[in-house]
Amino acid sequence: MLESLNFHFSFYDWLLVFMVTALGTVSAYLKDPQLKAVTATIPIPFGFAYLAVGKIIDTPNVIAGFYCMLFANLVRFLTYKLKCPIVLSIVIGLAFVVFAGTFTLPLLPQGEGIFLGACLFDFLVGFTLFQKQKYQSGVRYKTPLPVYIKAPAIACVVGGLMVIKSFMQGFCTSFPMMNSIVSYESRYSLGDQCRQLPVFLMVGPLMFIIMRYTELWFGLNHWIVLIIGWAVFTPPYMLLNKELKRRNDTNYNNKEA
Numbered sequence: 448m449l450e451s452l453n454f455h456f457s458f459y460d461w462l463l464v465f466m467v468t469a470l471g472t473v474s475a476y477l478k479d480p481q482l483k484a485v486t487a488t489i490p491i492p493f494g495f496a497y498l499a500v501g502k503i504i505d506t507p508n509v510i511a512g513f514y515c516m517l518f519a520n521l522v523r524f525l526t527y528k529l530k531c532p533i534v535l536s537i538v539i540g541l542a543f544v545v546f547a548g549t550f551t552l553p554l555l556p557q558g559e560g561i562f563l564g565a566c567l568f569d570f571l572v573g574f575t576l577f578q579k580q581k582y583q584s585g586v587r588y589k590t591p592l593p594v595y596i597k598a599p600a601i602a603c604v605v606g607g608l609m610v611i612k613s614f615m616q617g618f619c620t621s622f623p624m625m626n627s628i629v630s631y632e633s634r635y636s637l638g639d640q641c642r643q644l645p646v647f648l649m650v651g652p653l654m655f656i657i658m659r660y661t662e663l664w665f666g667l668n669h670w671i672v673l674i675i676g677w678a679v680f681t682p683p684y685m686l687l688n689k690e691l692k693r694r695n696d697t698n699y700n701n702k703e704a
Contacts, residue, residue, distance in 0.1 A: 459499035471601040471628035480585030480636035484643035487629035504659040509565040516644040523637040533634040566652035573648025581701035582694040585636030646687045654680040
């Protein structure tokens with residue numbers, strides 16, 4: 448029964464559960480809303496999902512980053528504009544990602560041109576949003592629950608998300624597990640997560656390209672490929688986060704968020 452529900456966890460699946468639970472717990476106790484958003488966009492869950500899947504980086508991995516951005520903005524719209532409860536907004540957002548990923552995957556053509564085109568698409572979307580979106584410092588908030596209650600609760604949520612993730616195939620490396628948790632923990636400041644994701648869309652494609660062609664050309668172990676990807680991702684990500692903080696602090700492009 449459990450195997451038919453894709454509930455068989457490998458070592459890397461358990462490692463992913465642990466890392467997402469740890470990051471989710473950290474996000475719950477961070478007051479700074481931008482730092483909360485950072486925990487949803489650093490590619491640690493992506494990395495362990497990549498190891499768990501064991502496949503070379505391809506177009507679905509790139510498109511999944513774009514879906515994460517759509518997820519965060521959909522949750523924000525449902526919660527703030529339509530006044531949905533945050534949990535319902537997250538469930539609807541996850542349903543959208545699963546539906547979009549499941550039905551997009553068979554339609555994606557293969558080829559290097561498609562992969563590189565998807566990377567360029569992500570970058571252009573991220574760059575455009577980063578330049579045009581409104582900025583405002585968010586609400587500082589951390590959970591009042593003690594860690595011995597919060598951490599197991601997050602672990603249970605992550606375990607449930609892992610079952611959903613297994614249906615996503617190539618899209619699962621960027622399945623919004625951390626975004627789901629951070630959306631709940633940032634429910635008073637969802638704009639910060641939405642403003643953070645363009646940073647990932649700008650830098651993520653560089654990491655995807657390096658990881659794909661490092662593995663294709665040199666046949667390196669997935670751990671080595673992942674470490675190289677993280678090393679390439681980190682410097683520009685940190686620089687853009689510094690600029691994002693400056694824009695948030697100065698209400699750049701914004702009179703009212």
